[in-house]
Amino acid sequence: MIPSLFISHSWPMLALEQNRYTGFLEGLAAQYPAPKAVVLFSAHWESEVVTVGSTDDSFETIYDFGGFAPELYTLKYPAKGSTTIAAAVQSAFERNGIAAQSDSQRGLDHGAWIILKRMFPAADIPVIPVSVNPFLPPERQLEIGEALRGFGGEDIMVIGSGSIAHQFGFGMDPAMVRRKSMEFEAWIVETAERRDVPALLNYRQQAPHAAFTVPRPEHFVPLLIALGSGAGSAEPKTLYREQGDEWFGRVAIEF
Template sequence: MLPSLFLAHGSPMLAIEDNNYTRFLEKLGQQYHPKAIVIFTAHWEAETLTISSLDESYETIYDFYGFPPELYEIKYPAKGSTKLASYLKDRLAQAGIPSNLDTKRGLDHGSWTMLSKMYPNADIPVIQVSVHPFLPPEMQYKIGEALKGIGQEEILVIGSGVTVHNLRIVHWGQKEPEPWAVAFDGWLLEKIEKQDLASLFEYEKQAPNAKTAVPRPEHFVPFFIAMGSGNGLDQVQPIYRDYEFGTLSYLCMKF
């Protein structure tokens, strides 16, 4: 059975860098061999959950600016799957969660930068799914629960986001993480270890430095979706933890 993963997509530079994190992603891709990938990306927001539904290759979206020219030359021509998109829509509907299908949108950098490291041949069908940042954590978890067990079908669910994501206060070039960022991630790991869902759902009130770590929730909600779709809190493991620019977290989880 495949787990669900929460992976930090960090900077778009991941696609052209060679560092500890990119090497981790490469090894992760070698570890899991799914027949399809479902990825909830922080860079696609919609009030109604929206699922990419196409069979041809995706366009590569460069939803960033100011980066080196070679980054804009990368293509990740993975194909979609209308059959799997419809299957996901049905699973969500059975859980009372409405969704739409989208036939045009390409893969944004919340998807292709990581996938280009994990599965560089782009030969695995990808279904990209939007997020609604302002649904409560309980609802995000429920969205994930609607897909629970899908790993038994060799489908890999990935929540693509970042736990500590506040670009207004990054410290360019800083190697050591800020204590407040470490404390926020530490609180998450502690509550997960205790299987304390109630506290996790109230992270805004209970977690240290929550407003600083998560000034806007779009990058954090894939964490709850991946958690809900996983194999149970007793199976959760942190699989990577590091920080860039003092505050940008690269915490990754296996659910």
């Protein structure tokens, strides 16, 4: 049984860095049986209707960012898709009353390929990218994940790639932004570890500084999707959490 994962994809330079977090990601896949595919919900692919990437060809590597080191734009992650597994994912959504469509053209954005390049550097695991709609209510995000519950028992890994706090704080006091973001993150992590689903669904009202740290929820909803797709009887476990002077917000949770 492969659990579902929520993984912070941090920033694009993660693809070039060598640090404690990249080391963690490079060793993460070895903790589980080799998956026959990865279904990945990325905060950087938004659509009104849940959309499943469906191809048997290699995905294009999308550089959906700017202003970083030139060598970042030379990196490739040529993983292939699987139309068979993509069809199974789409069917699972539709059986659970979730409208879904497929896309055979879109590549892998940095929310997908940067962490996959660390976890599966050979790019030999088929990838099924799935979009998010950040404007659906939290209960619906959970249901989207629940539609895929059981895929882990078929050796298919489900990953939600995003960030718990996502407030850049341009023009604000950095210390204040860090404090509020870390307090929000701590509440989410501790609540997830208790599997307090009602509280997580009501995070905007219950979590400290939620409106500030999640001004737009596209990076947060992959956590709710991963929660839904994980084994409901399993105890969530925080696999990684980094809180330092340089970085915070690098979190990985197993559901």
